[in-house]
Amino acid sequence: xxxxxxxxxxxxxxxxxxxxxxxxxxxxxxxxxxxxxxxxxxxxxxxxxxxxxxxxxxxxxxxxxxxxxxxxxxxxxxxxxxxxxxxxxxxxxxxxxxxxxxxxxxxxxxxxxxxxxxxxxxxxxxxxxxxxxxxxxxxxxxxxxxxxxxxxxxxxxxxxxxxxxxxxxxxxxxxxxxxxxxxxxxxxxxxxxxxxxxxxxxxxxxxxxxxxxxxxxxxxxxxxxxxxxxxxxxxxxx
Ligand code: SF4
Ligand code: SF4
Ligand code: FES
Numbered sequence: 603x604x605x606x607x608x609x610x611x612x613x614x615x616x617x618x619x620x621x622x623x624x625x626x627x628x629x630x631x632x633x634x635x636x637x638x639x640x641x642x643x644x645x646x647x648x649x650x651x652x653x654x655x656x657x658x659x660x661x662x663x664x665x666x667x668x669x670x671x672x673x674x675x676x677x678x679x680x681x682x683x684x685x686x687x688x689x690x691x692x693x694x695x696x697x698x699x700x701x702x703x704x705x706x707x708x709x710x711x712x713x714x715x716x717x718x719x720x721x722x723x724x725x726x727x728x729x730x731x732x733x734x735x736x737x738x739x740x741x742x743x744x745x746x747x748x749x750x751x752x753x754x755x756x757x758x759x760x761x762x763x764x765x766x767x768x769x770x771x772x773x774x775x776x777x778x779x780x781x782x783x784x785x786x787x788x789x790x791x792x793x794x795x796x797x798x799x800x801x802x803x804x805x806x807x808x809x810x811x812x813x814x815x816x817x818x819x820x821x822x823x824x825x826x827x828x829x830x831x832x833x834x835x836x837x838x839x840x
Contacts (some may be wrong), residue, residue, distance in 0.1 A: 606661040608674040623665035623676055634678050635687060635719055637712060637805055638753035639666045643762045648753055650690055651716065654678045662686065687710055688720040699734070699748040699778075700806075706819040707807030708797025713751060732778075737782070739789030742796055742812055749808035750780055756800035764827055768794045780808075802826050827838055 604619035610627050617626035622645065627634050637649040647667040654665045657675035662683070665676075677683070694700075694713060702708045734747035757769040757780065768791050772781045783791035801809050802821045810819050831837055 605675075606670045608670050608676065609670070610676045611678055615725065617670045619670070619807040623654060623663075623668050623674075626670050627665065627676075627678060630791050632678060634665050635716060636666060637716060638749065639761065640755045640803055641827070641840060642834060643755070646754055646758070651687055653683060655680055655683060684720070686724050691722050692718050692725040692727055694751050695722070695727045696729050697732075699731065704816055705749065705807040706810045706815040706816065707749070708818070710820055711807060712805035716772045721775040723778060737748050737788050738812065739787035740794070740796075740812075741789065742786070743798070743801055743809060744790060744812055745780070745782075745809050746782045747779060748808065749806045751806055751808075752778055752780065753805060754780075755803040755805060756780065757786055759799045759803040759826070763826075763833060764795060764797050764799050766795055766797075769800065774788070799829070801824065 605614050605616050606619055606754065608626070609615070610623070610630065610632055613630060613632070617629070617631040624634055624639065634654065635651045637651045638647070639645055639652065644820040645666040647664040650664060652665040655677040656668075660726065665678070685721040689711070695717070700713070702711070704712060705711065708714070718806055732748070735748045736744060736748070738744040752771065752805060754771060757771065760769050768782050768788075770781055772779050772785060782788040783793065788794065798811070801811055802823065802825060804821075805820055
């Protein structure tokens with residue numbers, strides 16, 4: 603196994619060749635903020651919260667999809683990165699209709715936690731107030747597109763762990779949207795096994811269990827973690 607030596611925040615660390623900067627940093631106890639990253643499924647670099655500075659490159663790079671290289675010098679917490687991270691979270695809040703006070707995930711939302719982490723107390727960008735729909739055609743679940751931050755965690759968990767591939771991303775730019783099946787109401791998609799993995803994978807209140815009320819959405823992270831370990835390591839422990 604080839605090993606690379608690199609420096610993260612002036613700390614000398616070793617990492618397996620092929621590991622990402624995010625994995626190497628986490629192994630060394632260095633926290634890098636993430637939203638679209640979900641342990642055990644493929645990384646896509648969608649949210650840009652994990653951007654880091656790499657010496658010799660004038661572009662910021664997403665740590666979750668950038669592999670370590672021998673001699674790399676990485677900074678994860680500079681003033682510039684803090685400013686970009688805060689701006690990214692402000693843009694997410696300005697782009698959808700995130701009214702936390704009436705959201706099922708209030709108090710248990712990773713986007714809300716991220717706003718606290720990056721020190722966002724208001725958004726300096728104009729709110730878009732888009733008209734987006736809520737699909738409650740599924741017997742057990744619903745999706746509120748107003749809360750969706752297009753992290754695609756639902757898409758990947760349904761495809762890579764459940765093997766059902768119910769979700770996809772349609773359109774581009776501001777028109778981008780998570781769709782079920784062939785852009786059908788979720789309840790009409792035969793491929794959905796109603797396993798609920800997308801509900802647990804969603805970091806916001808976008809995908810929820812029917813009957814959930816304000817603040818009552820609690821993701822079952824242990825279930826996801828169990829499935830991911832079982833799938834990647836073949837360890838069925840219960
Ligand atoms: S409930 Fe399961 S099968 Fe249905 S969309 Fe969600 S993850 Fe996919
Ligand atoms: S529905 Fe949830 S998990 Fe899926 S892309 Fe939107 S925020 Fe992410
Ligand atoms: S966690 Fe790396 S881009 Fe989202």
